[in-house]
Amino acid sequence: MTIPELVKDHLKTQFGERVRFDEPMSAHTTFKVGGPADAYVMAADKNELAALVRQLNKSNVPYLVMGKGSNLLVRDKGIRGVVISLTEGLKTIEQIERTPSAVLVRAMAGAKLAALCRYALQHNLSGMNFALGIPGSVGGAILMNAGASGGAMENVVAGIHILSPDGEIKSIERAALSWSYRGLSFTNDKGAEMDRFIILSGDCLLCPGDRRSLRDSARGIARKRWSAQPGRFPSAGCFFKNPEIGEPAGKLIEMSGLKGFRIGGAEVSEKHANFIINRGRASAGDILELSEKVRGIVYQKFGVKLAPEVKITGE
Ligand SMILES: Cc1cc2nc3c(=O)[nH]c(=O)nc-3n(C[C@H](O)[C@H](O)[C@H](O)COP(=O)(O)OP(=O)(O)OC[C@H]3O[C@@H](n4cnc5c(N)ncnc54)[C@H](O)[C@@H]3O)c2cc1C
Known part of the structure; x- marks a missing residue:
């Protein structure tokens, strides 16, 4: 736990029910994977957010701001520090x-x-x-x-x-x-x-x-x-960025024969090869391993290094 007790107490007093500790990030990402964040805070407005950021910086507590978690892959051990969600308060x-x-x-x-x-x-x-x-x-x-x-x-x-x-x-x-x-x-x-x-x-x-x-x-x-698009299974949309020149990432993955390729509960979608989907029980580890495998095979076949579009974070 990287959050000092004093800061935890402050968060409890300041945010009441709008702070949760050891909050599973799988509940807040469209991939439906990700270990716990030390603290998950729902900011009500920009002044509260500003005060929180000042406090966290002063106490050297790391933080990550997030929206709907639709482009985030959180590793299985979760996030040390505070995750700040803006989607409950700043909506006008x-x-x-x-x-x-x-x-x-x-x-x-x-x-x-x-x-x-x-x-x-x-x-x-x-x-x-x-x-x-x-x-x-x-x-x-x-x-x-x-x-x-x-x-x-x-x-x-x-x-x-x-x-x-x-x-x-x-x-x-x-x-x-x-x-x-x-x-x-x-x-x-x-x-x-x-x-x-x-x-x-x-x-x-x-x-x-x-x-x-x-x-x-x-x-x-x-x-x-x-x-x-494969709407039925959790994903984060396109996993890789399209290369600057040549075929799009999905086409390269498809031409590598990887549609339907699985590791654990993670699968390269049959419908759109640049979507990695969670078939139900995937861990972040499965998704990362699969994405590395895909990168390796595409590089071997076409000499193209795919870069993730999805933001990968946590431990
Ligand atoms: C089914 C599906 C289809 C998709 N289709 C597309 C598509 O067609 N085109 C496309 O571009 N994307 C697509 N995406 C990806 C995703 O929806 C977009 O990237 C979206 O804009 C991410 O918004 P978010 O609020 O979910 O961000 P999050 O996933 O919560 O965060 C993404 C990144 O932004 C940062 N961030 C979030 N909010 C803030 C903020 N207020 N200030 C500073 N940093 C911030 C986070 O720290 C993180 O690094 C798709 C995703 C899914 C699941």
């Missing part, structure tokens, strides 16, 4: 500016990405349909530059608010954001790359659109995803 989605041709929508990091897509559809705003069917939170989607159906978060995010490691809330303009394939980074005032920042909210620039065509395109996207 609101319009903050409107001109005849554009609408700026602010979504808090803990809101579901699906809720932001629904908000856009309900208000006849175009720009978010690409994200329909991507699970996860707005914060996770921004951090991961989530994308599908020809779109990605980088196309709509006009700015973000973050909490810096010293507990300060900062606004970051679009020009300072550096997007990459499934990633986001930015530098601070001194030109150093920021790490350990927490995304509090994102401002999405959307356009007034036609109700009917927005709904038609939404239906098309949902149908396509449904037919292409």
Whole structure:
């Protein structure tokens, strides 16, 4: 246990029922695997979050912020330190500016990405349909530059608010954001790359659109995803990033004859070879071993080193 008793007591007093100790991460990840986090805290709002981050930094307690756990693989011995969940508290989605041709929508990091897509559809705003069917939170989607159906978060995010490691809330303009394939980074005032920042909210620039065509395109996207992805078993979506050139990861895995290949309870999906699925009793160890095996075979056959898209964490 890395959390000093004093900090534990503080967490209990401060968060009451919103803190749990030795909380299994399998309950909070879409893979349904992962050992216990020393503490799991549900932040109610950004001020509480800022105070918590300051306290944890002061006490040298490590922390990890998470959204819906749909891109996280937590190892079997769990996470030392505090996992901070934003999805119970920071959920507001609101319009903050409107001109005849554009609408700026602010979504808090803990809101579901699906809720932001629904908000856009309900208000006849175009720009978010690409994200329909991507699970996860707005914060996770921004951090991961989530994308599908020809779109990605980088196309709509006009700015973000973050909490810096010293507990300060900062606004970051679009020009300072550096997007990459499934990633986001930015530098601070001194030109150093920021790490350990927490995304509090994102401002999405959307356009007034036609109700009917927005709904038609939404239906098309949902149908396509449904037919292409293995919905029945727990996963974290695509396990590997697509290589910069050449065939996508799923195609390389399929051409390696690995569809249906299993280790323990983990399996390369028959439906989509870049999905590793939990057949029911997989451990994180099974998933990691399978992913290493897949990487090795794809490298042997095609000389391509696949890199995980899924964030792997814990012990
Ligand atoms: C069935 C399925 C289909 C999927 N399809 C797609 C797809 O089509 N396209 C795609 O891009 N992804 C897809 N994914 C992956 C995943 O849904 C996205 O990456 C999603 O954006 C992750 O959001 P999350 O809230 O679940 O993040 P989490 O898994 O909770 O976290 C992911 C990473 O983001 C960090 N993080 C989360 N919130 C914050 C925050 N507020 N501030 C700072 N860091 C933060 C975490 O520390 C972690 O490193 C799919 C996943 C599944 C299970």
